[in-house]
Amino acid sequence: MEPPAPQRRVTIVDVARHAKVSTTAVSKVLRNAYGASPEMRAKVRRAIDELGYRPLTAARGLRGQTYTIGVMLPDIRNPFFPEILDGVTGRLADTDYQVFLGPGCNGEKEEARVTEAMIDRGMDGIILIAPVSSRAHLEHVASAVPTVVVGRHGHSPVYDTVTDDDVVGASLVVGHLAGLGHRRIAHIEHHETDPTRIAEMPNAQRADGYRQAMRAHGLAEEIDIVSTSYTQPGGYDGAKELLARPHPPTAVFAGADIVAMGVLEAFTEAGLSVPGDISVAGYDNTTFAAFGPISLTSVDQAGAEIGDNAARLLVERIADRHRASVQVKLSPTLVARRTTAAPPE
Amino acid sequence: MEPPAPQRRVTIVDVARHAKVSTTAVSKVLRNAYGASPEMRAKVRRAIDELGYRPLTAARGLRGQTYTIGVMLPDIRNPFFPEILDGVTGRLADTDYQVFLGPGCNGEKEEARVTEAMIDRGMDGIILIAPVSSRAHLEHVASAVPTVVVGRHGHSPVYDTVTDDDVVGASLVVGHLAGLGHRRIAHIEHHETDPTRIAEMPNAQRADGYRQAMRAHGLAEEIDIVSTSYTQPGGYDGAKELLARPHPPTAVFAGADIVAMGVLEAFTEAGLSVPGDISVAGYDNTTFAAFGPISLTSVDQAGAEIGDNAARLLVERIADRHRASVQVKLSPTLVARRTTAAPPE
DNA sequence: GTGAAAGCGCTAACAT
DNA sequence: ATGTTAGCGCTTTCAC
Numbered sequence A, B: 001m002e003p004p005a006p007q008r009r010v011t012i013v014d015v016a017r018h019a020k021v022s023t024t025a026v027s028k029v030l031r032n033a034y035g036a037s038p039e040m041r042a043k044v045r046r047a048i049d050e051l052g053y054r055p056l057t058a059a060r061g062l063r064g065q066t067y068t069i070g071v072m073l074p075d076i077r078n079p080f081f082p083e084i085l086d087g088v089t090g091r092l093a094d095t096d097y098q099v100f101l102g103p104g105c106n107g108e109k110e111e112a113r114v115t116e117a118m119i120d121r122g123m124d125g126i127i128l129i130a131p132v133s134s135r136a137h138l139e140h141v142a143s144a145v146p147t148v149v150v151g152r153h154g155h156s157p158v159y160d161t162v163t164d165d166d167v168v169g170a171s172l173v174v175g176h177l178a179g180l181g182h183r184r185i186a187h188i189e190h191h192e193t194d195p196t197r198i199a200e201m202p203n204a205q206r207a208d209g210y211r212q213a214m215r216a217h218g219l220a221e222e223i224d225i226v227s228t229s230y231t232q233p234g235g236y237d238g239a240k241e242l243l244a245r246p247h248p249p250t251a252v253f254a255g256a257d258i259v260a261m262g263v264l265e266a267f268t269e270a271g272l273s274v275p276g277d278i279s280v281a282g283y284d285n286t287t288f289a290a291f292g293p294i295s296l297t298s299v300d301q302a303g304a305e306i307g308d309n310a311a312r313l314l315v316e317r318i319a320d321r322h323r324a325s326v327q328v329k330l331s332p333t334l335v336a337r338r339t340t341a342a343p344p345e
Numbered sequence C: 001g002t003g004a005a006a007g008c009g010c011t012a013a014c015a016t
Numbered sequence D: 001a002t003g004t005t006a007g008c009g010c011t012t013t014c015a016c
Helices: A012-019 A023-031 A038-051 A057-063 A081-092 A108-120 A135-144 A166-179 A202-216 A232-243 A257-269 A303-319 B012-019 B023-031 B038-051 B057-063 B081-092 B108-120 B135-144 B166-179 B202-216 B232-243 B257-269 B303-319
Strands: A068-072 A098-102 A125-129 A147-150 A160-164 A185-190 A224-228 A251-254 A279-281 A298-300 A327-330 A333-335 B068-072 B098-102 B125-129 B147-150 B160-164 B185-190 B224-228 B251-254 B279-281 B298-300 B327-330 B333-335
Touching: A012 A023, A012 A038, A023 A038, A057 B057, A068 A081, A068 A108, A081 A098, A081 A125, A081 A303, A098 A108, A098 B108, A108 A125, A108 A135, A108 B098, A125 A135, A125 A303, A135 A147, A147 A303, A160 A166, A160 A303, A166 A185, A166 A202, A166 A251, A166 A279, A166 A298, A166 A333, A185 A202, A185 A232, A202 A224, A224 A232, A232 A251, A232 A257, A251 A257, A257 A279, A303 A327, B012 B023, B012 B038, B023 B038, B068 B081, B068 B108, B081 B098, B081 B125, B081 B303, B098 B108, B108 B125, B108 B135, B125 B135, B125 B303, B135 B147, B147 B303, B160 B166, B160 B303, B166 B185, B166 B202, B166 B251, B166 B279, B166 B298, B166 B333, B185 B202, B185 B232, B202 B224, B224 B232, B232 B251, B232 B257, B251 B257, B257 B279, B303 B327
Parallel strands: A068 A098, A068 A125, A125 A147, A147 A160, A160 A327, A185 A224, A185 A251, A251 A279, B068 B098, B068 B125, B125 B147, B147 B160, B160 B327, B185 B224, B185 B251, B251 B279
Antiparallel strands: A098 B098, A298 A333, B298 B333
């Protein structure tokens, strides 16, 4: 078990020799390609097993596929993304594809680095989850390799998209709170600066959905949005700002569960009881939202279904790069828990 | 921007022609290898920029390196692992290496699949975080590609290891609780069945550290261990079991923060106040441990430092595959928060 | 249905 | 210091 074990790897030539067939034949069996008799397949399979042969992906990639799918996650800490990932890997489990994740994609520059790295590595397809890159970059990526974009509402002819209806999600929250009797319902949004992609981002859609739903409930006058970010500190700061209002809201709709965590922290500090004094709702239905001591009302996006669809579309597109692009839009559901109740008095 | 854009990728030959030099020269510049004059480098660099050339990793991998590092995470949901990952990517940020994560590695079989996939893809090095595979498999992997194992206490000549001292971590918790006046301090551990790797696993070390520390504080009689698993349900079930004791503990040391979450949930259900009626401590100092409404006393493992060391060792080993293996052992610290206090009465 | 042979885009020996 | 050439291990024509 010493380091000097530079044992030459078993190659396709070894297998061919051992099975007394051509390398072409082995290659065909490997790829389940047409042109190999059942006997041939059996013979080759046996040789492969006996020698413990595994094809070298780099060599395959030079001519054909790499059987590798890249998934870009913007933030590995966001507990919503693993759900999507489960959907992706679940769908791909019985295929020859292997999934790899590109980490550390905070910001446009990092995203570009990761997507380029995936392209350079000859990945057969790429799934971009909630990317912040410009649409031009997304299309650049998609023109180099089959691509599915998750969580961006814009349509493009070169890539497929899978989204959850954020407008509906926001209206579910507002409807729930209004139904409990709330009128002063505030929203904490993620501030988006870039005008070219603003309409495509889920955060913008949630804010829009909030506005629309408030109007629909005759609460147009009560619309109150604080712009921070989809982070815990963002929620904390946003909550502080709302508490400083002359007439603070009786309910806060945080654009993401992680934001709600910051909101809860600020309210705890301020000595407010939730939901007695004030209600709080999040978005994403992350694992910790269900956790007993927190028990956060939230919007469930069916992450696994999102991932499953993304993987399905990607495999389809790898098979036919020229088919028209597809947009899948899923619907969220509300999960009411113990952070929302009727307003005080 | 239509799909039919099968634009041939720029190759090293194009760059060589454009710069009026040999492909060897371009290759040397790419790898910062010896044997290219400054003028040559400048000329080639310019051609690369002008053509937007990017080397194809698959082709490089066939002869040389792939500049790809694989990181295997057992559970992307465990909020401790991103810290390690940050350390890894931070250390590698200024190098040519790109990190990719292998997901869905729950169990020995999945781990094998992922490690094989990484080897097949010609990755230059692999970091295995808290693997559950047999030592034989780890050494098999390490003999095929430079490998660093994080969170396993066994030494091996073929791979380097980075660990945090779990025995010390457990003793910090016991010392803290004993110092507050607790005597009936129970521990919830992750049940390990396989005898061949039991001593190497962090969970076993934490349980051992707990036992040692209890004895050191003259509390040998009070040693009380419940075996479940390092999951939230594991903590919930373990807590239920402890509450059913004739003399329930006054403090519970959960082997991981996620376990403590389940414990807190069970205590909330049982109408016990924490820390008024009973104290709870976790391990890992995950993000949500610091979260206000939870404020869990925990052990901090300095995950970023662990990752940084792992990446450093890996790069060293890639450079010299025959150097003796190295073991790095870091020390944890205790972060006391609001879930621990003096026992009642 | 099967196999020989020509590459894929790089890097590594080996000239010069 | 620079260029020439022979592969790396596969897949893919294209013969048979």
